[in-house]
Amino acid sequence: MIVITETERLILKVFENSDVEAMKTFWGDREVMEQCNGAIPHEHLVKVQEGYSKCHDVNGLSVYAVVEKESGNVVGAAGFNVQDINEPVELIYHFAKSVWGKGYATESAMACVKYAEQHPKVKKVFASADPNNKGSLKILEKIGFDYIGMKWFDDTNQEEPYYEKSIK
Template sequence: MIYETNRLIIRVLEEADYEDVKQIWGNEEVMEHCLGAISHELLPEIIRTYIHCQAEKGLSVYAVVEKESSRVIGAAGFNVKDSLEEVEMIYHFSKEVWGRGYASETGAACLNIAKQTGKVKKIYASASPHNPSSIKILEKIGFDFIGLKWFEDTKQEEPYYEMVVD
């Protein structure tokens, strides 16, 4: 376990999470604002990549487990490129749990996880302009709106946010 809230456990992804992750990253509606669903064949490699990232860098994207059901209901955490000094926060949740405040709860927990490393200096995030709920979450958990930024992968300008870690 990496972190715990009243309703959630945040832990390292496991290969056994494949079926649950398929309902998140492999779901077209969940991934509508993120270039669409990821091919189910690619999901095991993505899970292994995040497991490896945690082992190598101590920070990654994690499984979000609902305590009440013991099911993986989301994936959230950090895409780490070269160093831990600057990381991207992401979060995706199974459609069946939308609107329950899990993304805000997990986002706040992820910020604490990043701070605990003592190495993260800046966290950034963006959201599709067509996803007002995600934008609201970033603002609610304390990110600063920097402006619109062009993203080549999505071929659109998106609201871009940053947080400086003390």
């Protein structure tokens, strides 16, 4: 297990093949992904896991498995979609319904930003969320992201509130 960072209640680690089953509870769940372009078909989750693991190997930054320390279970994902490490990276977080309301998204997002601050090439992080996802928008403001305005996203085919945070 390659641990990236820890908080009081969570461990963020590089995704492993053994995490694919747990990924079904967030990325493979229709309700969890309702405002994020829909659930990922279960048969595609192995490729997602492999892609994020490779992204970490190449860039030293990726989306990571979030492990609840108390149970030892992977309960979500948090980290960065990286197109080009020299460009702003996108913060994302998704959690299984069973842990909604525990503050894990805020806790893991804060840990991710602190981790990005240590990366020599990351200068800016951005994030967006469905306009109806008030919880995610509140998290971004709580962890110090600045609201820039509405921006069109082709992947979700809609305008979304767009936030940024300068790292360096």
